[in-house]
Amino acid sequence: MTFQSVLAQARAEGRTLLNEVEAKELLREAGVPATAATLATSRDQAQSQADAMGYPVVLKVVSQDIAHKSDVGGVKLNLQDRAAVGEAFDAIMTSAKAAEPNARIAGVSVQQMAKQGTEVIVGMTTDPQFGPVLMFGLGGIMVEVLKDVSFRLVPLEAKDADQMISEIKGKPILDGVRGQPPSDLAALRNTILKVSEFVQKHPEVRELDLNPVFAYPDGALAVDARIVVSEA
Amino acid sequence: MAVPGHRLDRMFNPKVVAVVGDKGPNYMWLQNNMPFKERGGTLYSVQLDPKEIEGIEALGVKNVTSMADITEEIDYAVVAVPRQVSHYVLKDLIANKAHGAGFFTSGFAETGEELGIKLQDTLVAAAKEANFNLVGPNCMGLYLPKAGVRFNADAPVRTDGTIGFLSQSGTHGIMFSLVSAANGLYVSRCASFGNAVVLDVSDYLEYLALDDETEVIGMYVEGVKDGRKFFETLKMATARKPVVVWKGGQTAAGARATMSHTGSLAAPQSIWDGMVRQCGAIATNNLDETLDVMKLLTFGKRPKGPRMALLAQTGGQSVSITDAFAKAGLSVPRFSDETYAELGTFFNIVGGSYQNPLDMAGTIQGSMDTLDRILRLLDADPNVDAMAMELSAMFAARQWKKNPESLDKTIDEIATHMARSNKSFVVVLHPAHEAEYVAQIAPKFHARRIPLYQSFERAAAAVARVRAVG
Numbered sequence: 001m002t003f004q005s006v007l008a009q010a011r012a013e014g015r016t017l018l019n020e021v022e023a024k025e026l027l028r029e030a031g032v033p034a035t036a037a038t039l040a041t042s043r044d045q046a047q048s049q050a051d052a053m054g055y056p057v058v059l060k061v062v063s064q065d066i067a068h069k070s071d072v073g074g075v076k077l078n079l080q081d082r083a084a085v086g087e088a089f090d091a092i093m094t095s096a097k098a099a100e101p102n103a104r105i106a107g108v109s110v111q112q113m114a115k116q117g118t119e120v121i122v123g124m125t126t127d128p129q130f131g132p133v134l135m136f137g138l139g140g141i142m143v144e145v146l147k148d149v150s151f152r153l154v155p156l157e158a159k160d161a162d163q164m165i166s167e168i169k170g171k172p173i174l175d176g177v178r179g180q181p182p183s184d185l186a187a188l189r190n191t192i193l194k195v196s197e198f199v200q201k202h203p204e205v206r207e208l209d210l211n212p213v214f215a216y217p218d219g220a221l222a223v224d225a226r227i228v229v230s231e232a
Numbered sequence: 233m234a235v236p237g238h239r240l241d242r243m244f245n246p247k248v249v250a251v252v253g254d255k256g257p258n259y260m261w262l263q264n265n266m267p268f269k270e271r272g273g274t275l276y277s278v279q280l281d282p283k284e285i286e287g288i289e290a291l292g293v294k295n296v297t298s299m300a301d302i303t304e305e306i307d308y309a310v311v312a313v314p315r316q317v318s319h320y321v322l323k324d325l326i327a328n329k330a331h332g333a334g335f336f337t338s339g340f341a342e343t344g345e346e347l348g349i350k351l352q353d354t355l356v357a358a359a360k361e362a363n364f365n366l367v368g369p370n371c372m373g374l375y376l377p378k379a380g381v382r383f384n385a386d387a388p389v390r391t392d393g394t395i396g397f398l399s400q401s402g403t404h405g406i407m408f409s410l411v412s413a414a415n416g417l418y419v420s421r422c423a424s425f426g427n428a429v430v431l432d433v434s435d436y437l438e439y440l441a442l443d444d445e446t447e448v449i450g451m452y453v454e455g456v457k458d459g460r461k462f463f464e465t466l467k468m469a470t471a472r473k474p475v476v477v478w479k480g481g482q483t484a485a486g487a488r489a490t491m492s493h494t495g496s497l498a499a500p501q502s503i504w505d506g507m508v509r510q511c512g513a514i515a516t517n518n519l520d521e522t523l524d525v526m527k528l529l530t531f532g533k534r535p536k537g538p539r540m541a542l543l544a545q546t547g548g549q550s551v552s553i554t555d556a557f558a559k560a561g562l563s564v565p566r567f568s569d570e571t572y573a574e575l576g577t578f579f580n581i582v583g584g585s586y587q588n589p590l591d592m593a594g595t596i597q598g599s600m601d602t603l604d605r606i607l608r609l610l611d612a613d614p615n616v617d618a619m620a621m622e623l624s625a626m627f628a629a630r631q632w633k634k635n636p637e638s639l640d641k642t643i644d645e646i647a648t649h650m651a652r653s654n655k656s657f658v659v660v661l662h663p664a665h666e667a668e669y670v671a672q673i674a675p676k677f678h679a680r681r682i683p684l685y686q687s688f689e690r691a692a693a694a695v696a697r698v699r700a701v702g
Contacts, residue, residue: 129456133503151502151507153507160510163510
């Protein structure tokens with residue numbers, strides 16, 4: 001899957017939003033650590049993909065019309081076996097259709113269940129004056145309520161990524177609180193720099209969200225991703 | 233020196249200046265620029281109103297009623313005509329092959345009204361087509377103290393300025409120039425550029441970055457037209473010299489005010505802040521902070537690390553100076569064992585102490601030899617990156633007034649220390665009950681290039697800001 005082919009496909013379908021499967025595939029190819037996800041359009045396909053991947057897995061609805069997947073019952077976590085995957089597929093389809101009757105649903109994404117880490121967000125937006133800008137923050141209320149985020153313009157150097165991480169107020173959380181081990185800051189820096197490279201290489205990218213990225217004592221992993229591209 | 237070949241070079245180093253449309257009784261623009269004439273520059277007035285010509289000629293300035301009568305190329309023009317005729321003046325300037333002009337004229341897009349926007353569009357289109365260096369409009373234009381070109385009659389005319397200043401506001405440009413001069417800091421070149429519709433802040437910034445007469449650059453900016461160009465230019469500039477960026481319109485309410493002031497649209501403040509830091513520039517929030525940082529950068533040395541040695545006169549001030557510097561994010565470490573061993577041989581600990589901060593009045597007792605001994609010890613201490621020293625008007629003003637030589641000796645001791653030391657050094661002299669007297673003696677410090685501050689907090693903020701960019 002190349003960026004150009006995904007872009008062409010999305011534009012042919014009149015989409016500017018790349019779905020999670022597409023976004024993760026492109027980001028993984030660009031060296032951004034993210035969980036691999038595959039698109040299943042049927043119950044059987046979801047089950048065989050899960051078998052091949054190994055349990056536990058996560059299923060998420062894939063639809064260009066659904067921005068908040070969990071709000072429509074579109075996310076099922078920690079599925080332990082084939083039967084659970086089958087039930088989850090049916091449940092997602094039923095509740096997503098009930099919540100958003102007009103949504104175009106492409107299927108579900110199947111991916112391995114990542115172990116929980118400290119949640120951070122790496123985002124990118126296009127500022128009318130400054131062009132592509134990266135954002136970094138801690139997940140959840142730290143970003144949504146406290147706006148505890150830092151910004152740098154693309155392209156970033158290593159020192160810029162380091163400053164982005166160190167200047168958020170919630171930085172002590174990444175250093176480890178209440179006996180938690182510190183997060184792997186080098187892995188976070190690498191994630192930010194790879195996103196910067198990706199965005200620089202593809203000016204069609206208007207917005208990008210890795211939300212959340214799990215920061216571990218050793219490594220980092222994006223477990224959800226979305227990309228918005230410019231209109232043709 | 234100038235920057236040969238740069239598109240702004242002739243304008244920034246003018247030999248021929250024209251003032252267009254100045255009016256009596258004050259002839260503000262001609263009066264501002266008399267020093268240019270006195271220094272041998274060719275100054276013209278362009279005014280066709282017969283009522284004004286007598287007053288202009290009384291100033292000894294040659295007036296022409298048509299710009300076509302000026303046969304030399306104009307390097308810089310000040311245009312102070314009503315907005316309706318501004319584009320005719322621009323046409324004449326372009327015909328003259330003039331190198332640039334500051335348009336004092338206002339009433340353009342910043343008004344938000346249709347006529348103003350239309351007149352600005354006409355002006356911009358003509359200037360861009362001719363690649364004309366239009367400063368403003370809605371601005372005070374250039375202040376070039378070496379050439380004698382000024383935007384205010386109180387602005388000094390000197391040849392030794394090293395500070396470049398750029399301002400989207402005329403008031404802030406003038407006020408910075410005047411207040412910095414009052415603090416012994418002099419401007420090399422300053423541009424007030426208002427609506428910035430042809431030349432933007434990046435164009436001037438590029439010139440000042442390349443100009444080797446300019447050692448430090450400050451700016452007041454409300455918004456930039458081309459953010460990417462500003463980002464690239466600011467990065468280029470900070471690689472050459474320190475740059476201080478004071479952003480106007482940081483709040484939602486302030487950003488609305490910039491719209492009607494200079495028609496500027498502001499990027500989200502958090503993106504702006506990240507961009508400034510990414511470029512290695514120093515962000516400030518007001519005139520005082522800007523001046524304080526420029527003072528340290530011009531007079532002092534940049535702190536090589538965050539570790540402060542703090543010298544106060546009394547116990548209470550020892551606590552206050554420590555809180556101020558620690559709150560600013562700097563550290564107040566223990567001195568080395570060698571320093572303590574040496575201090576222990578002479579420091580008077582009755583009513584004093586020498587941990588860090590030093591509470592030292594009782595030890596020094598007016599002896600410059602003792603002060604010198606302490607300063608040398610701290611200068612040699614490997615745990616110390618920078619020093620801040622309090623002088624107390626409350627205790628010393630009476631003595632200094634009675635015996636001015638004692639003040640001179642103190643200043644001399646500090647200046648001597650600063651000259652031999654590689655460590656950043658700042659002095660805090662609170663005006664206390666002697667505001668008038670302290671204002672009187674401050675120039676003595678500035679003349680010796682001592683970074684003098686009125687409060688611990690302002691000194692600490694300046695050190696911390698400069699420290700943050702390494």
